[in-house]
Amino acid sequence: MVRFEDVSKRFGATAAVDRLSLDIFPGEFFALLGPSGCGKTTLLRMLAGFETPDEGRILLDGSDIAAVPPHRRPVNMMFQSYALFPHLTVAGNIAFGLRQEGLPKTEIAERVGAMMALLQLGRLGERRPDQLSGGQRQRVALARSLVKRPRVLLLDEPMAALDRKLREETQFELMDLQARLGLTFVIVTHDQEEAMKVADRIGVMNHGRLVQVALPEEIYEKPNSRWVADFIGDVNLIEGRVTVADADGVVVEAAEGIRFQADATDGAKTGETVWVALRPEKIAIASITDGKRADALYGEVLEIGYRGDVSVYKVRLDNGLVMKAAAANTMRRVAQPFGCNDRVVLSWARDAVAVLTR
Amino acid sequence: MQGRLTRVNLAALAIGLAFLYLPIAILVIYSFNDSRLVGVWGGWSLRWYRDLLGNQAMLDAAWASLRVAVLSASIATVLGTLAALALVRAGRFAGRTAFVAMIYAPLVMPEVITGLSLLLLFVAINIDRGFWTVVIAHATLTLCFVTVVVQARLLDFDRSLEEAATDLGCPPWRVFMTITLPLIAPAVVAAWMLAFTLSLDDLVIASFTSGPGATTLPIRIYSEVRLGVKPEINAVCTIMIAVVASVLIVASLLSKLTVASRTQRSA
Numbered sequence: 001m002v003r004f005e006d007v008s009k010r011f012g013a014t015a016a017v018d019r020l021s022l023d024i025f026p027g028e029f030f031a032l033l034g035p036s037g038c039g040k041t042t043l044l045r046m047l048a049g050f051e052t053p054d055e056g057r058i059l060l061d062g063s064d065i066a067a068v069p070p071h072r073r074p075v076n077m078m079f080q081s082y083a084l085f086p087h088l089t090v091a092g093n094i095a096f097g098l099r100q101e102g103l104p105k106t107e108i109a110e111r112v113g114a115m116m117a118l119l120q121l122g123r124l125g126e127r128r129p130d131q132l133s134g135g136q137r138q139r140v141a142l143a144r145s146l147v148k149r150p151r152v153l154l155l156d157e158p159m160a161a162l163d164r165k166l167r168e169e170t171q172f173e174l175m176d177l178q179a180r181l182g183l184t185f186v187i188v189t190h191d192q193e194e195a196m197k198v199a200d201r202i203g204v205m206n207h208g209r210l211v212q213v214a215l216p217e218e219i220y221e222k223p224n225s226r227w228v229a230d231f232i233g234d235v236n237l238i239e240g241r242v243t244v245a246d247a248d249g250v251v252v253e254a255a256e257g258i259r260f261q262a263d264a265t266d267g268a269k270t271g272e273t274v275w276v277a278l279r280p281e282k283i284a285i286a287s288i289t290d291g292k293r294a295d296a297l298y299g300e301v302l303e304i305g306y307r308g309d310v311s312v313y314k315v316r317l318d319n320g321l322v323m324k325a326a327a328a329n330t331m332r333r334v335a336q337p338f339g340c341n342d343r344v345v346l347s348w349a350r351d352a353v354a355v356l357t358r
Numbered sequence: 359m360q361g362r363l364t365r366v367n368l369a370a371l372a373i374g375l376a377f378l379y380l381p382i383a384i385l386v387i388y389s390f391n392d393s394r395l396v397g398v399w400g401g402w403s404l405r406w407y408r409d410l411l412g413n414q415a416m417l418d419a420a421w422a423s424l425r426v427a428v429l430s431a432s433i434a435t436v437l438g439t440l441a442a443l444a445l446v447r448a449g450r451f452a453g454r455t456a457f458v459a460m461i462y463a464p465l466v467m468p469e470v471i472t473g474l475s476l477l478l479l480f481v482a483i484n485i486d487r488g489f490w491t492v493v494i495a496h497a498t499l500t501l502c503f504v505t506v507v508v509q510a511r512l513l514d515f516d517r518s519l520e521e522a523a524t525d526l527g528c529p530p531w532r533v534f535m536t537i538t539l540p541l542i543a544p545a546v547v548a549a550w551m552l553a554f555t556l557s558l559d560d561l562v563i564a565s566f567t568s569g570p571g572a573t574t575l576p577i578r579i580y581s582e583v584r585l586g587v588k589p590e591i592n593a594v595c596t597i598m599i600a601v602v603a604s605v606l607i608v609a610s611l612l613s614k615l616t617v618a619s620r621t622q623r624s625a
Contacts, residue, residue: 048521048525049524049525050521050524050525070521070524070525071524071525071526071527071528071529071530072527075525076525076526077521077522077525079518079521079522081516081518083516083518083519083521083522084522085519085522085523085537086519086541087540087541096523096526096528097526097527100526100527100528100532101527144522144526145525145526148526148527
C-alpha cells in the first residue's frame, strides 16, 4: 500500500529521517512510535506531501508520488492542533474537502450528514470551532479528514490534547472506526501505551531510523535492543556475560553473581557481553514463608510505588542488585502481606527473560 | 506600579490633551461661528457649511481627494499585502534583508524627499502630472504602512490551517482565497483604512506630484489659506477631521476585534 524506499530527509546538518525503508499494508492500523524529535512526524509529512524527501522514493499503491502535489494525494491528515478553520462552521469544516472535489451539493450534504452521525456530532453542525470542547474538536478534525475517504488516513498525535479518560475512549473508537471503514490508518505517537493499544503493527523510531517494526506484543516481549526495551514500558536491564549458549538455552551471569537462564537467543555467543531484560510484572514477589529455594532471589523492599491497580516494588537483593517487581493489588492495600524494609523473595519464569545482544 | 488619578496626574493629563487638541477644538468651534471675521465670535451657525455646498472648487477638490485616497489605498493594500506575504512566508530568500529595508525606508523618509524624487521621476519619464501621478505617489507612500500592519497578523497565523486546506484537496491559490485571506481580512481592512487616511491628509507629496485638474483637498485648503483664513475652511477641516477620526476608530475597533477573538479561541 505505502512503501518507503531508502527515504532520507535532512534539516540543515541533522537527518530527521535517515535511509528509512518501510512497508505499510492495506487495511492496517500502523503506529509510528518514538520520542519527540525522532523523525516520525517528518515521515508522516513526507507522505502527506508537506515535505519532500532528499533521497529515496515513496510509493503509494505501487507508484511514486514524488511528483504529486499535496492537494492531489489520496491521503488525508489529521493535525495535532486539529487545524479547524475558525471562520467556518463544523459542517463547513467537514464539507470543505468535498467542495474541493466539486461534488454536487446533495451528495456533499449527504456525506457530511453521515459522517457527523458516525462521529456523534449530531447537532453541532452550525457551531464554530471555538464553541466546541476539546473532544468535540477532535471529532470534527477526524470527520473532516475521513469524509474524503482517503486511501490512507494519517493521524499526527491525534489524542495529545485530550485528558486521559477521553483519550482512552477515543482510542477504542478509533480502532472501531478503522475496522468498520476498512481504511489504512497511520498514527504518529510518542505514547507507547496508545500505540500498543490501537495499532496492528508498530514501528519504533529513534534518530530518524526504524529500530524495530513488529506486532505490539513482539515489541513488548521481544524487544530487539536495549533501547526498545527501555523505551517501551518498564524494564529491569542487567548487564552480564554469556556462559552457556546452545540449542537448549542461554545462561547469562551478571556481575553480581546472579545467573539468568533464558530460551535460546539468536546472536548470543559464549563469552559475550549481553543484557538481560526482565519486565517488572513478570517477576513474582512474595513474603518469605517457607525455607529458601535455590532458584529464587532474596532481598529487602526499598520503595513502593503505589499506582492503584498495581504497585511497583523496588527490591535490593542480598547481592546488591536493585530490581523492580510489579504486583497487581488484588487485595485492599491494608491487607498487603509486606511493606517497606520487609524481606521478600523474587522469582520468575524462564521465558520471561529476554537476552539482548545490543 | 498602581496607577492613581492624583491631582498632579490630572493636571498633566489636561495640559497634554489641551496641547494636542485645543487648536483642533478651536477650529471645530469656529467652524460653527456666525461671524465673518475669524477671530470674533458671533454666535452658533451652520452658514459656512451651507456656503461650502456652493463652493464648486472646494467640492471638486474634495471629490478628487476621495478618489485619490480610495484608489491609492487599494493599490497600496494589494501590493503591501503581497510584500507582507513575501516577508513572512518566503523564508530567507536572497536579498531579504535589503528587501525589508527598502519596504520600511519610506516610513522614515522625509516626505519632501519622497515627493521630490517622485516628481523627478515623472519628469524624467515624461508623464504629465495629474490625477494618476498623485495616486501612484500616495500608493508608494502608504504601501509600507500596509505591509507593517498585515505582517503583524501573518506572523501569528497558524500555518497548519493552510496545510489542512491543501491536504483536503485545495490548490494553493484557492487556499489563499478561502482560508488565508478571510482570516487576515480584518488586518487588511484596517491597513486599507490607514492608507486611506494617510492619503486624504497628505499635502507635501501631493503638491509635488499633482498637476492641473488634480487639486486635492489639502492643496486647495493650503492655497486658500494663503489668502487669509476664511470660516469656510474651518468647516471643510471639521468635516475632514470627522471622516479621518471615524475611519481610524473603525480600523482600531477591527484590530481589537481580531485580538479579542484570537484570545477567546486560545482560552
